[in-house]
Amino acid sequence: MQKTAAKSFPIERIRADFPILQTEMNGKPLVFLDSAASSQKPQQVLDTIEQYYEHDNANVHRGVYALSQRATDAFEAARKTMAAYINAPDEHEVIWVRGCTEGINLVASTYGQRFKTGDEIIVSHMEHHSNIVPWQMLCERTGAVLKVIPVLDNGELDMTAYKELLSERTVFVSVVHVSNALGTVNPVVEICNMAHEVGASVLIDGAQATPHGKVDVQAIGCDFYTFSGHKMCGPTGQGILWGKRALLESMPPYHGGGEMIDKVSFEGTTYNVIPFKFEAGTPNMAGAIGLAAAADYMTSLDLDSIEQYEADLLAYATAEMSKIEGLRVIGTASEKHSVLSFLVGDMHPYDLGTLLDKQGVAVRTGHHCCQPLMERFGIPGTVRASFAFYNTTEDVDRLVSATTRAVKMLS
Amino acid sequence: MTIAERQAEIIDEFEMFDDWMDKYEHIIELGKDLPLIDSAFKDEEHKIRGCQSQVWLHAAPEGEKLRFTADSDAIITKGLISLMVRVLDDQPATEIAKTELGFIEKIGLHEHLSPTRSNGLRSMVKQMKLYGIAQAAQQNAQANG
Incomplete structure (x- = not known):
């Protein structure tokens, strides 16, 4: 060394x-030596979570009392921290999800609703099951077809084959940034550029990238980026889905419930603006604040x-x-x-x-x-x-x- | 020897090992010595799927008794299988059906039966008992019929 x-x-x-x-x-x-599965947590993150429950805990948003306001402020400050962590241009593009798996499922279930028979979705042969199965389920529902980028013997993606897979039928590409099984860092900028040339949107699964170095979603040029907090020193059950504003606004909601609505009536319901449109129910407040503490900890190093x-x-x-x-x-x-x-x-x-x-x-x-x-x-x-x-x-x-x-x- | 006697024998045998290494070296040896299952039975039908390792199990009735052969792709799993087979092979189906295999815990290897290991071993023990229950039920039906 x-x-x-x-x-x-x-x-x-x-x-x-x-x-x-x-x-x-x-x-x-x-x-x-199993941090790729889940990392350990520093005292700073553990203290932040304890501090939150001891001093700041109340349900966020819509509370008229000071404690709820404090919780909301901490919760929304955490969103801002996470936006900065991946250099997202707008913190409202950052959606709290349970983890990378939910981030992918959210996009497949909502953005994917527009796909139709014969549309092609591309994933790679090195994907985690969580970036295969949601797309297979979507293909079953919509008649879209799943295409697979082959992997070379050294564990790199076959970029020539990827180029050949891309066509005017390609509507979406979903590829892992860093392979959890092999460690391969994929050429995500190139992957995004090539997909955009045929008009396809791209999701990058960043579960194994955010724990190990700087991630800049604007430099990558992807349309969606998702990752789990527990692999980068944060608590379990909290992750991020980032998406470009125009795309997120064009998508139908994922889960229905409180928070995600604008106005509810039996005649019809209108939905909240992003990111709240995708955040039905009471969020994992301690998780969000804990994850921001983890991001701060790693940034400080x-x-x-x-x-x-x-x-x-x-x-x-x-x-x-x-x-x-x-x-x-x-x-x-x-x-x-x-x-x-x-x-x-x-x-x-x-x-x-x-x-x-x-x-x-x-x-x-x-x-x-x-x-x-x-x-x-x-x-x-x-x-x-x-x-x-x-x-x-x-x-x-x-x-x-x-x-x-x-x-x-x-x- | 009864099932209980065979379990007691194994517990005795393992008492002489005072560190994990000796114990595991013994299990690895047992795994190497396990008579292989007839390759005809090493198929999908006889496979007990584990996430980590695979197990194949074949059971055949012999009078009122059951004969077991088994195999695994992992040698430690195979060694543990050989202990299970040693205890339950050539025993009356009625005894197999109601037996409790306490010896694994007594020799300090119960972690391998934990569901998180997902090595096929836990399902194999269950499957051996199910064979015992099915065979015992059949014998019972014949006796009454």
């Missing part, structure tokens, strides 16, 4: 912010430094793990973020994962909700070590020694 990045990054102070990193698993100091630190850590991990005989890395794209998926010989990921767990190393095994991708590589799954900015070279060393021991036991 490059000494410079490691030196300037305040890793010891950062680790002290995460109470769970000081705990043990199976009697050994926890090495947490400097997102470029986080990205550089993690890139160095991944390079170190890849080099050290590759020394293990028979180990092959699944996903060797030229640009990757913080994911090391691997297999050793013909050993089953479940066996390796179980033996790593016994040594205090938490990794994820299996298909990572990407069954089509695993099938593409002809494997049952992988062992996936995923890193966050709170991991260290010592964590990598523990992974290497635990894997070495597991391999020896299974040989």
Whole structure:
């Protein structure tokens, strides 16, 4: 690992912010390498949530009393923070959703209503199930057809094939920014440009991008961007869907209920303006405020430094793990973020994962909700070590020694 | 040996391991030694789908007893399967139907039966008992018919 990045990054102070990193698993100091599934939370986020419930809790909007106003102010300030986090031009384009999955479902269910028989929706072969199934369901309802961008052997998208898939029939493209199973960073700017040339709109699934560095939706040029808060140090159950104002305004509502209406009568109901049109019911206020605290925390560490630190850590991990005989890395794209998926010989990921767990190393095994991708590589799954900015070279060393021991036991 | 006696034997056997590594090395060995299921039965019909690992289970009646063979794609799952088969194979269906497999917890491996592991093992135990219940019911019907 490059000494410079490691030196300037305040890793010891950062680790002290995460109470769970000081705990043990199976009697050994926890090495947490499953942040791609869900990240750990710093004390600052935990304190913010506790503070909210202790001092500011009341239902937001429409309250005439000071406490409700305070809750509303904090809630709407959180929206502004999240807009800034992804450089959205207008905070009213930021919709609170439960997570990335709900963001995709919202767009498929509402924007997708305009699709008709023969329209084509493009996803890629490396998508998480959450960016496949909502589109399949939409295709069943509308008669639209799902097209799939193939993945090359190194885990990059086949951009030539993508170009060939695009046509005047293409109405929508939905692609992952960073692959959760392989770590591949996709060329999202190019993907958006090419889709727009044929008049298709684009959604980018940013679940694995927002935890690892700067995301700028305007620079990407996408029409929708969605991500989950719990993967970027925020609480569970809260995420963001960002969309361009004109598109959001053209879409019918998603869920019906309170908050999303303008006027309700039995003769007919009119709907609220964005973002409220898409936010039926009492929102997850503590979640929103907690997520904004997470964004503030990460911004305070400097997102470029986080990205550089993690890139160095991944390079170190890849080099050290590759020394293990028979180990092959699944996903060797030229640009990757913080994911090391691997297999050793013909050993089953479940066996390796179980033996790593016994040594205090938490990794994820299996298909990572990407069954089509695993099938593409002809494997049952992988062992996936995923890193966050709170991991260290010592964590990598523990992974290497635990894997070495597991391999020896299974040989 | 009865089902209870076989469970007691396994608990005894595992008492000699005092760290996780010895225990898992033993399970891996058991997995390697498990007589393979007839390849004809390693099909979709006999597959018990797990999210993490797959299990194949075949049951055949032999008089009042049931014979089990099984396999898995993961060696640790396979080792645990071999223990299940050792306890329940060649036992009366009526006994299998009402048995409780407490030994897994006693030897400290109950985490592998947790639903979050989704390794097929939990469903396999359930399936073995279902075979026992079905076979016992059939024997009962024949006796009464």
